[in-house]
Amino acid sequence: MKQQKLMEKLSLWQLAVLLFTFEIGSVAVVGVGNDLRQDAWIAVAISTLLGAGIVSFYIMLLKRAPGKNLFELMTISFGKWLGKGIGLLYVFYFFYIAERVLRDFCELITTVIFENTPIEIISITMMGVIAYMIYLGLEVFGRTGEIFIPYVFTFTILIGFATFFSGEMDFKNLLPVMAEGSGPIIQHIFPRLLTFPFGELITFMVIIPYVTQFNKAGKVSVITVLVSGMIIIYGTVIEIVTLGTEQLERTVFPLLSAARYISLLEFIERVDLVVVFIVMFGIITKVSVFFFAGLKGLEHITNISYRYMVLPMATIISYGTILISDNFAEHIEEGIRFIPHYMHVPFQFILPALFAPLLFWRTKKQKRGSDTNGSK
Amino acid sequence: MKKRIFILICISSFLLTGCWDSTELNDVSIVTGIAIDPGKEKRYRLTVGYVNASILSPQIPFEGAPVSVMTLEGNSLPEISARMNIGVSRKLVFSHTRALYINEEVAKNDGVGSFLDSLERNPQFRNDFNILITKGDSAEKFPTINDPVERVPSLKVQKQIKSILKNWGGDPRVRLTDFIDAIVSQGRSPIASSVTIEGNPEKGKNVESNMETKAPARILLAGIAVFEKDKLAGYLSLEDTRNYLWTQKLESTMVTIPCGKHGEELKEKLYFDLAIMNNKSTIKTFYKGDQPHLKVDIYSEARLTSMQCNEDLSKKETYLDLEQKSSKYVKDMIVATIKKVQDEFGLDIFGFGEALHRQNYQKAKEVEEKWDEEFARADVDVNVHVAIRRSGIRNKSFLSEVPANKED
Numbered sequence: 108m109k110q111q112k113l114m115e116k117l118s119l120w121q122l123a124v125l126l127f128t129f130e131i132g133s134v135a136v137v138g139v140g141n142d143l144r145q146d147a148w149i150a151v152a153i154s155t156l157l158g159a160g161i162v163s164f165y166i167m168l169l170k171r172a173p174g175k176n177l178f179e180l181m182t183i184s185f186g187k188w189l190g191k192g193i194g195l196l197y198v199f200y201f202f203y204i205a206e207r208v209l210r211d212f213c214e215l216i217t218t219v220i221f222e223n224t225p226i227e228i229i230s231i232t233m234m235g236v237i238a239y240m241i242y243l244g245l246e247v248f249g250r251t252g253e254i255f256i257p258y259v260f261t262f263t264i265l266i267g268f269a270t271f272f273s274g275e276m277d278f279k280n281l282l283p284v285m286a287e288g289s290g291p292i293i294q295h296i297f298p299r300l301l302t303f304p305f306g307e308l309i310t311f312m313v314i315i316p317y318v319t320q321f322n323k324a325g326k327v328s329v330i331t332v333l334v335s336g337m338i339i340i341y342g343t344v345i346e347i348v349t350l351g352t353e354q355l356e357r358t359v360f361p362l363l364s365a366a367r368y369i370s371l372l373e374f375i376e377r378v379d380l381v382v383v384f385i386v387m388f389g390i391i392t393k394v395s396v397f398f399f400a401g402l403k404g405l406e407h408i409t410n411i412s413y414r415y416m417v418l419p420m421a422t423i424i425s426y427g428t429i430l431i432s433d434n435f436a437e438h439i440e441e442g443i444r445f446i447p448h449y450m451h452v453p454f455q456f457i458l459p460a461l462f463a464p465l466l467f468w469r470t471k472k473q474k475r476g477s478d479t480n481g482s483k
Numbered sequence: 484m485k486k487r488i489f490i491l492i493c494i495s496s497f498l499l500t501g502c503w504d505s506t507e508l509n510d511v512s513i514v515t516g517i518a519i520d521p522g523k524e525k526r527y528r529l530t531v532g533y534v535n536a537s538i539l540s541p542q543i544p545f546e547g548a549p550v551s552v553m554t555l556e557g558n559s560l561p562e563i564s565a566r567m568n569i570g571v572s573r574k575l576v577f578s579h580t581r582a583l584y585i586n587e588e589v590a591k592n593d594g595v596g597s598f599l600d601s602l603e604r605n606p607q608f609r610n611d612f613n614i615l616i617t618k619g620d621s622a623e624k625f626p627t628i629n630d631p632v633e634r635v636p637s638l639k640v641q642k643q644i645k646s647i648l649k650n651w652g653g654d655p656r657v658r659l660t661d662f663i664d665a666i667v668s669q670g671r672s673p674i675a676s677s678v679t680i681e682g683n684p685e686k687g688k689n690v691e692s693n694m695e696t697k698a699p700a701r702i703l704l705a706g707i708a709v710f711e712k713d714k715l716a717g718y719l720s721l722e723d724t725r726n727y728l729w730t731q732k733l734e735s736t737m738v739t740i741p742c743g744k745h746g747e748e749l750k751e752k753l754y755f756d757l758a759i760m761n762n763k764s765t766i767k768t769f770y771k772g773d774q775p776h777l778k779v780d781i782y783s784e785a786r787l788t789s790m791q792c793n794e795d796l797s798k799k800e801t802y803l804d805l806e807q808k809s810s811k812y813v814k815d816m817i818v819a820t821i822k823k824v825q826d827e828f829g830l831d832i833f834g835f836g837e838a839l840h841r842q843n844y845q846k847a848k849e850v851e852e853k854w855d856e857e858f859a860r861a862d863v864d865v866n867v868h869v870a871i872r873r874s875g876i877r878n879k880s881f882l883s884e885v886p887a888n889k890e891d
Contacts (some may be wrong), residue, residue, distance in 0.1 A: 219606045224503040278842060286844035353664045355604075367610065375610075 116319045116427040121249030124256045126311065129265065129396055130304050130335035131342070132389020135382065136211045137439075138361035140305070140343065143295050144352040145281050148293045150300055157296070157337025158305025159329045161455075165312050166325035168463055170307055171470040173321055177312035177400070178407040184465035187274070193458065200400035200454045201310060202272050202420070205233045205394045206427040207442065209233060212390040213428060214435055215360055220383065230428040237395050238421035241402065245317055248395055255388050262381050263338060266366050269378065275368040276348040299443070303449030304339070305332065309455050313400040358436075362386075373411045398424065490614055501847045512573040515550065516619075516626035516637030518584040519598065525556040527589070527598065529563040531624030533575060534635055542619035548690050549634040552627055560598045561605070577605070578613045582637040584620040584678070588707075592636075596666065596713035596740040603663055610658050613644055616715065617707040620684055628680060628687040628700050640702055642678065652728040652736045653704050653721045666713050669683020669851045672828075673710040674727075677718055679703050709828050716828050719820075730833055732777050740805075740812045742792035756789040757809055757871065768839035768861075770846055775861035778837045779817065783867070785809065787874035790882070797878040806871050814867040823865045829859035 116126075171213030177197065182190035209270040213229045221229065240248050270276055284314060285292070311328065320322045342362055346355055349365040356365045366382045369375065402413035402420060513639050516532035531552045550848070553570050555564035567575055583602075585595060602608045617625055626636055633639035647653045648778065654676045657665075665673035680700055686692055687700025706717040707727060725736055735758065742753040761784040769776050787796070789804070794801045824832060836854045840847040 221504045222606075228503075282841035283844040348662075351664055353667045354660055370611070 114319055115246055117244040117249045117314065117317050118272060119318060119320055119323055119327050121253055121314065122311075122318050123327050124252040124327060125249065125314070125392055125396065126308070126331040127335045127338075128252060128256065128259060129308070129388050130332065131207055131259075131338055132393040133385065134153060134304055134339050134342065135263075135362050135386045135389055136215055136345070137442075138338065138346055138355075139300060140295060141196055141346075141358075141361060142199060143291060144355065144460070145347055146285055146287075146292055147282070147347060147355075148281075149285065149341050150295050150402070151336065151340050151343050152304055153292070153303050153419040154296045155333060155339070157301055159332045161301070161305055162308055162311075162328050162332050165293065165309060166315070168476075169312060169315055169468050170325070174316050175269060176314075176316045176407075177309070178404045180278040180312075180466060181462055182407070183469050184462040187350060191447060192276060194404050194408055197454060197458075198401045198404040201397045201404065201452060202424060202427070203431070203450070204240075204307070205397035205401065206424050206431050207438075207446070208390060208393045208397065209424065209428045210431060210438055212386060214438065215363070215383070215386060218435075219360070219363065219379070223251065224387060227425075227429055228440060230425045233391070233394070233429075234421045234425035235396060238417050240391075241395055241399050242417045245314070248399070254421060259388050261387050263342065264380075266335070266362070266369070266381065267341060269371055269375065270345060270349050270368045273368060273370050276345075277351065280348045280350050280351050281344070287373055298452050300446040302455055304445050305336075305452055306455035309459065310396050310400040313403045314396065394424075488770075506574065506576075510573055511576045511607060512571060513579050514575050514577050515579060515635055516582045516584065516640075517577075517580055518586070518624075519589055520586045520622045521588045521593065522556040526558040526593070526816070527560065527563065528554060528556045528623070529560060530554040530623035530626060531533065531564065531567060531575060532635075532637060533573075536856045539634065544582060549629070550626065550636060552623075554623055559615040562599045568622050572618070577607045578609060579607060580637075581641040582615055582620040582626075583617050584617050585675075587616050587618055587677075590616055590623075590697075590708070590715035592708070592714075594713040595710075599659065599663060599666075599713070602659060607824075608659070610660050612659065612674040613641055613654075614641070614657060614659065614662055616675050618677050618679045618705055618718070620680045620772040624688070624813050625678065625702060625705050627836055628702050629690055629692050630686060630698065630701075631693040634693075636702070640678070643702075644704065647704060649734055650737075652725045652733050653706065655707050655724060656732070666710070666822035668750070668837060668852055670838070670840050670847065671834040672830035672832045672855070673713070674707045674832045675710065676724075677705045677708040679705045707832070709824070709830055709832055711828070716830060719824070722816075722822045723823065726817045727832065729762065729781060729783075729817055730764050730766065730821075732764070732805045733759070735760050735762075737788070737831060738809070738813060739815075740809050742794075744810075753791040753793075754789075755787060755792050755805065757785040757869065758788045759783045759785050759869070766833065766835060766838045768842065770843070775839075775850075776859050777858075777861045777863050779821075779833075779863075779865045781813070781817070781865065781867045783813070783869045785869050785871045787871055790874070790880040793883050795879055795883065802871050806869055810867045813869060814865050817865050817867065818863055821865070825859050825861070825863070829855050831858040835861070 142151045143150050168180060169175070172183060175183065176189075178194040181194055184190065185193060209230055212233065213226045217224065218228050240251060258476045314322070315324050315328065324469050346361040348366050349368055350358060350361060354364070355361055363382045367377070370377050390469045398420070402416055403417050405420070406413040432441060494704050506724050513536070514531050514533045520528040520530070522528040530699070531584035532552050532553055534550055535548060538547050552593045553567055555563050555567060557566065557570075564575055581687040589595070614626075617647060628636050630639040633642060644654045646778045648656060655674050657675055658674075661771070662673050662675060665671045680687070680703075681703050682698065687698065690738060694703040704721065705718070706721045725733070729736070738757050738759060739754045740757065742755060763782045765780045767778040767780070790796060794804070796802075821833065824830065831854060835858060836847070
């Protein structure tokens with residue numbers, strides 16, 4: 108066995124692709140801001156801008172020590188033991204969210220397509236694919252994204268046009284705008300919309316250091332977040348105008364329900380599987396990113412190459428996916444009540460905000476000591 | 484290497500079968516029509532009509548019934564449909580359901596809410612079937628009425644509805660989700676289409692009725708069924724259905740308008756016909772002080788299709804005159820329908836409340852609870868502009884050229 112640490116590289120385009128699919132993945136399954144009814148898109152628009160801010164904050168942290176990922180940054184700022192301890196918390200967090208994301212997808216599949224298939228089979232097969240991809244490395248992951256992105260992107264755009272030309276859209280559903288004032292929107296943005304899907308980009312603090320042109324990564328990430336935000340707005344508007352606000356509140360998988368309305372020329376019908384395709388790829392990306400981030404954390408803590416841990420951890424995740432909640436209502440309620448407040452906010456904002464000053468202080472000292480890093 | 488690939492293929496062949504959800508086409512029967520009647524012992528009496536696929540094959544002309552029907556009683560639809568196999572050989576598949584017939588008794592006494600939930604929840608059901616309230620005969624007879632052209636009864640009904648929507652507008656265009664949205668909404672009352680059987684349903688059941696040129700039984704559309712929440716409140720005629728549709732989204736229709744000035748009695752009853760093509764309608768609801776106002780603006784384009792009046796169609800003035808007459812006529816028609824709904828039901832089937840909700844949210848919140856009363860006492864104002872564009876391939880009617888035979 109080769110024990111050397113492979114240096115894997117991701118191109119800027121691959122980074123953009125992964126970011127994009129990561130953002131739209133879960134959103135395509137469960138939708139965002141459904142409680143806000145016709146104002147959901149406004150909330151998404153605002154949180155996209157804030158999301159871009161969050162990403163530039165993460166990038167700023169990464170720029171203090173180029174080539175170091177989230178876990179290494181924490182060791183730098185908190186010292187060896189505390190850094191690794193907090194790193195372990197992050198590992199748990201990442202794996203848990205990976206399980207949740209996978210569960211979203213499994214619920215979709217078992218509800219809509221494979222009604223009789225045990226949910227375990229779906230989680231195991233999905234995790235098998237993901238584990239294989241991650242085992243082959245980040246480059247393979249990036250290239251997979253490159254292959255699928257044209258389809259995902261065109262299908263997403265086409266769904267909107269197809270529902271429009273099916274005559275199922277009623278733009279009156281967008282009215283009245285901000286009827287209840289801005290209060291509910293702000294409440295919804297913080298913490299729910301800000302953390303999901305934008306704050307979750309903290310996982311990319313593990314991936315961005317491996318990008319070849321690191322100095323451009325920041326710009327690319329911010330632009331990608333804005334673009335994906337626009338796609339999310341697009342999807343949300345499709346959902347609102349097709350389903351109407353009443354139905355939107357009741358539906359479990361909004362984009363899928365919207366796509367079921369498509370009926371063109373009495374020939375293109377029942378294309379909801381296209382949504383499943385988009386969702387599937389989005390989920391694969393999302394779970395992979397969380398999975399990879401968690402594995403990298405383990406690698407940093409144990410000093411063993413993450414490839415040895417792919418299979419055992421994949422097993423745990425595919426099992427945990429089933430274990431985390433007994434039923435769908437519990438799963439969703441956890442996602443709304445518990446996760447944003449007690450998991451997303453601390454891990455996405457509080458901890459980074461805590462170690463940021465430390466990081467600045469440590470790297471400042473380091474930079475003064477050895478000027479080899481060359482601050483640009 | 485080859486060995487490894489071989490082993491991989493072997494393993495994946497176990498993983499990728501998906502045997503849990505595989506169903507062979509030979510093992511399923513496709514349901515096209517569902518009928519719900521009040522049960523005698525249990526809550527509902529469900530009748531499903533499923534297609535006899537082999538008879539529809541053009542290659543093998545096979546004598547027999549195009550659909551088969553099975554009736555069963557039970558307390559909920561999923562339970563009954565799962566139990567259907569006590570008499571049906573194959574698994575029933577509901578994804579191609581075309582018509583849902585609901586007995587008016589069920590709709591009136593029991594409400595439709597409790598079984599619509601199971602339809603909306605089930606991913607098998609698409610949103611493309613028609614909800615039909617059956618008047619007169621019990622619902623279970625409807626999936627059995629044979630038709631020589633379409634063969635499958637429920638397909639016939641669906642096609643019939645599609646055609647009339649396109650040509651005249653006698654169906655409110657309500658699908659399952661629209662219906663449920665209207666039940667939930669406080670600014671709109673739900674409606675559905677209603678159907679009756681003309682003729683003798685016992686004879687219509689027989690496939691041999693397809694041999695007759697005049698069908699012994701036929702399913703007819705019978706206008707709108709108005710609901711209060713999920714309970715049937717009453718019916719509107721086909722004319723009213725068309726007028727209702729005019730305020731919403733009408734594709735095209737045909738109106739016959741008397742030649743004389745409005746209200747003026749003519750000696751002979753003479754009419755001209757307009758084929759209405761493009762329609763644009765906007766609904767506005769507003770308050771003047773405390774009095775609610777309902778305003779409908781309608782703009783329609785028309786083509787003249789028949790002319791019994793003695794007027795010169797080559798002149799512009801005639802067009803203007805006819806436009807005025809027809810605008811007035813259509814306006815009165817629509818106002819009458821709205822007034823009728825206000826007086827008879829006091830239920831806002833037009834969605835004026837939703838319009839208020841969009842246009843003046845604060846006010847809508849205030850009157851939300853008692854909207855139906857507000858609707859009933861509201862002033863109605865309908866503006867219609869009919870623009871007659873052309874008159875077919877003749878200008879003057881030959882009738883005006885006929886040598887005067889009367890007192891002209």
